[in-house]
Amino acid sequence: MTEPSVRRKLPECDRCLFYAHDPHLVCTNHPSGVSSDACLGFQCDPMAEPEVLWEPERASYYNGELIMTPEQRWSCLGKLAILDLHPMFTGRCPQCEAGIACEKAGVHWDCGHCGWKDDSV
Structure with missing residues (x-):
């Protein structure tokens, strides 16, 4: 069948x-x-x-199915701060402003000049 x-x-x-x-x-x-x-x-x-269709807060419809938005780890202001300061977007250390090259395929952004370490991952 x-x-x-x-x-x-x-x-x-x-x-x-x-x-x-x-x-x-x-x-x-x-x-x-x-x-x-x-x-x-x-x-x-x-x-x-x-x-x-009734749509509760933190949810939306996708192909007619109600999908709950997962809890976010970062607030809206926190996300904006990451865009302004993180070396992934600026290419510079947020503490000493030295240029930072990405290591290990975009995972670790640590500064060799002042010792700043990326703890976001």
Whole structure:
């Protein structure tokens, strides 16, 4: 027996004339959804209003699935400080301003002049 192909609801399904407005069926043409990124049977319903998906803080929808944003280790200000000071972006030591060459394929940024060590990794 063959495995059924993955089927899903498309973002435009809720604006289609054939949309079922049922949690178990997508539409009358494709009850379990379509297997591609487009539906050949789509007909825009001029009276339909798109469904608004509720989106909690620190989450977003990707391909119709709610994805939680992982906790970030750095604050927004911390990220900006890294862009302004880190040798990966400036090419200079944040303490003595000496030029720093990257060692070990972009992982270690340590200053040989003043002894500053990158502890961000």
